[in-house]
Amino acid sequence: MADITAPPAAPGTRVVPGARPGRQPAAILRRLRRVAGIVPFAVYMALGLLIPTVAVAIKAFQNSATGSFTLSNVKAASSGIYFEGFKTDILLSIASAIVPGLIGFMVAYAIFTARRASLLRQVSITLSGVFANFGGVPLAFLFIATLGSTGIVTGWLTDLGFNLYNHGFTLFTALGVFLVYMYFQIPLMVLIILPALEGLRPAWREAAENMGAPSWQYWRFVGIPVLLPSFLGCVLLLFGSSFSAYATAEAMTNGTIALTPIQIGTFLNGNVIAGQENIGNALALGMVVIIGVIMIAYTLLQRRAARWLR
Amino acid sequence: MAAVADISQAGTSAPAPRVLARRERPQIWRWIVLVLVGLYFAIPLFAAFKFAGIKAFPKVFSQAGFIDAFTLSLRLALITTVITLILLVPTIVYVHLRLPGLRRLMESVTILPIVIPPIVLIVGVLEIAPGFLKASPNLLGLEYVVLAMPFGYRSLDAGLRALDLKTLVEASGSLGARMPVTLWRVILPNLRTAMLSAVVLTVALVLGEFTMASLDLYQTFPVWIVNFEQSSGPVSVAASLLALIVTWIFLMLIATLGNRRSGKAGGSAVTLFSVSRRDIGGSE
Numbered sequence: 101m102a103d104i105t106a107p108p109a110a111p112g113t114r115v116v117p118g119a120r121p122g123r124q125p126a127a128i129l130r131r132l133r134r135v136a137g138i139v140p141f142a143v144y145m146a147l148g149l150l151i152p153t154v155a156v157a158i159k160a161f162q163n164s165a166t167g168s169f170t171l172s173n174v175k176a177a178s179s180g181i182y183f184e185g186f187k188t189d190i191l192l193s194i195a196s197a198i199v200p201g202l203i204g205f206m207v208a209y210a211i212f213t214a215r216r217a218s219l220l221r222q223v224s225i226t227l228s229g230v231f232a233n234f235g236g237v238p239l240a241f242l243f244i245a246t247l248g249s250t251g252i253v254t255g256w257l258t259d260l261g262f263n264l265y266n267h268g269f270t271l272f273t274a275l276g277v278f279l280v281y282m283y284f285q286i287p288l289m290v291l292i293i294l295p296a297l298e299g300l301r302p303a304w305r306e307a308a309e310n311m312g313a314p315s316w317q318y319w320r321f322v323g324i325p326v327l328l329p330s331f332l333g334c335v336l337l338l339f340g341s342s343f344s345a346y347a348t349a350e351a352m353t354n355g356t357i358a359l360t361p362i363q364i365g366t367f368l369n370g371n372v373i374a375g376q377e378n379i380g381n382a383l384a385l386g387m388v389v390i391i392g393v394i395m396i397a398y399t400l401l402q403r404r405a406a407r408w409l410r
Numbered sequence: 411m412a413a414v415a416d417i418s419q420a421g422t423s424a425p426a427p428r429v430l431a432r433r434e435r436p437q438i439w440r441w442i443v444l445v446l447v448g449l450y451f452a453i454p455l456f457a458a459f460k461f462a463g464i465k466a467f468p469k470v471f472s473q474a475g476f477i478d479a480f481t482l483s484l485r486l487a488l489i490t491t492v493i494t495l496i497l498l499v500p501t502i503v504y505v506h507l508r509l510p511g512l513r514r515l516m517e518s519v520t521i522l523p524i525v526i527p528p529i530v531l532i533v534g535v536l537e538i539a540p541g542f543l544k545a546s547p548n549l550l551g552l553e554y555v556v557l558a559m560p561f562g563y564r565s566l567d568a569g570l571r572a573l574d575l576k577t578l579v580e581a582s583g584s585l586g587a588r589m590p591v592t593l594w595r596v597i598l599p600n601l602r603t604a605m606l607s608a609v610v611l612t613v614a615l616v617l618g619e620f621t622m623a624s625l626d627l628y629q630t631f632p633v634w635i636v637n638f639e640q641s642s643g644p645v646s647v648a649a650s651l652l653a654l655i656v657t658w659i660f661l662m663l664i665a666t667l668g669n670r671r672s673g674k675a676g677g678s679a680v681t682l683f684s685v686s687r688r689d690i691g692g693s694e
Contacts, residue, residue: 137504138512144497145519148556152534153526159537207447210440220444230661231451236620237632238650242454245461245647252457283454286447344527347620351636361529361621368533368625381537384530395525 153388159381177382182363186386189343189360192274196281197339203282204289205331211290212297225294228287235284236347243280244352247271272353280352281342288341289334296330296405329405336398340391360387458647466648473645479634482547486630487616489551491609494562497555499605502566503597506575513567520563523556528621531556536626547628554616561611569604573597614660618653 160177163170176182211224246253247264248271254264270276300323308318346361355362360383366372367380470476505512523531535553536544543549578600582592598605620632629637635649 134508137508138501141497141501145556145559148535148553149522149526149531152531152538154534155537156530156534203443203447206439206443210443213440224444226662227451230658233614233661234654234657236618237635238618238654241635241647241650242458242654244643246454246457250643252460253453283451286450340525344529346527346529347624347632350624351620351632361527364529364533365625368536380533384527384533387527387530391525391527 156381156384156388159378160385161382162378164375164378173378173382174385176376176379177386181358182360182379182383185358185360185363185383186390188274188358190390192278192281192359193339193343196278196285196342197335199278200282200285201289201331201335201338204286204334205293207286208290208293208297212294224290228290231287232284232291235345237351239280239283240348240351243271243276243283247276247279272356274357274359277349277352277357277359280348281345285338285342289338292334292337293330296327296334299330300326329401329407333398333401333405336394336401340394340398343394344387344391458651462644462648462651466644467652469645470649470652473638473649475629475634475638476649479629479631482628483617483631486547486551486554487613489548490554490558490616491612493551493555494558494608494612495605498559498562498566498608499598499601500593502563502570503575503593506570507579516563517567520559524560528557528619529625532622532625535622544626547626547630550619550623550626550628550630551616553622554612554619557619557622558612558615561615562608565608565611566601566604569601569607573600610660610663614657618657 160173161169161171163172178186207224211221214220243251245251248254249265251271257264271280304322304326305318308322313321344361346365349357349359350362350365353362355365364380364383364387367377367383372380502516505516531553535549539549543552575597578596579589579592582596583589587595618632619630620636623630624633624636631653635646635653638646638649
């Protein structure tokens, strides 16, 4: 993460090809003047993004009271309830990456194989754009009204003789959160996988059919191998999106569910024992590290996907 | 890029029954998938409307704290939008004109706010922000500029890409206009659509942002909805639906704008999460 964030702070060093620092003062001055135009932007991003992130990383290794170097925050953040928090968050994110990933893929394929200008296609793409951006508080309340203990669907099921809440279901557990996250994860998947589907050349399917391949063979030998890197890349993005989501889970469960973002939130709300404040920073750093790993894997997969999908 | 359904129509030289069979099946699974997923999306909306009831909607506006919370959200939206435009428009124009080599770097830098979770960012911001900023909700506005950066940057960048910027600037220059005049009278009018979509996305983001506002302890509109829930469930569901409808209108507007210029922009409407074809293909 750190070296992706670094460039905006020091753009002058990478801007001009062949710039050799310290050769000619006049030339350096000219180059500095050329990058001057992006200095306000660079400073803003440094203050608003880089420095806060670095501050989190530094604080994670500082004793909350004395400010001296310590590993105890990181240790605390990776054990006990905080370890459980990471575990739940990761498991939840895996589930709400893979399941909506598969459903989203099917929807995208259904849309994609509809005729290009068809109404279905237009409507689905617009709706996906709208729903993918829909999260947070309103979404939480939508599901409380649906599957909460007094929700409408809960009522329907009770009328049918099946009381969800008597069977151990509540909306305020990881399972409930998973059901809710699908609401923005599926359309997000549709939006990000569609371009990859468009790279799937119709000629390949025609060629396969001409050679007598049934549908499953086409998928086994052409479709899946070509699409797999893109699909996995998109699933990683979904993982990241669910891993760092805070608003929906917080609004829905009032902070009772043990997910890392919610736990970080309790540190900021001041519900902590004095002297432990920096554990929150260590948790935040942990999130950045995990997201960083995901993004590196994503970049590698994209490079691989590019081989077939121009 | 014709759809697969079209291809099987074109390839009628194959034995007819098999082609037919193959065309029938996708139709069925397609409708099953779409109907099930459609139900999953429609039922909660229906449930929320039913749960809130018609009477709850007008009540939203007369609730204690509504006006304050909504005004604060609008004020933050205004601050964020103004700073975003002032910061981004000249920078992006400058990069396009003078430092085109920096464009890829700019793209990766501006995508970072999506990568770094807002919850992490607010932890860091509250660590380092000086006291006078922490005492003011304007700090949120300043941070929202960072959060809105990916969307603002992408809209404006797409808009500029569709222009022949160099020719415009040279033509304007040869008529004697200096750069600020060119920016104001030539480039900005041409960027109107892109700026509008940047503004709409930024406003939608600010009006819906909960994480940072709640942890910075300011009662913006989404924070108010949650705090309010304790006193009246139906009214806060109604408030959620209202928030939702407003955001949807905004985003539909964007989608329409996006479709209108899709000739050049590649057909993908800019939404908060739409990812351009280049990111997915990732070939560069």
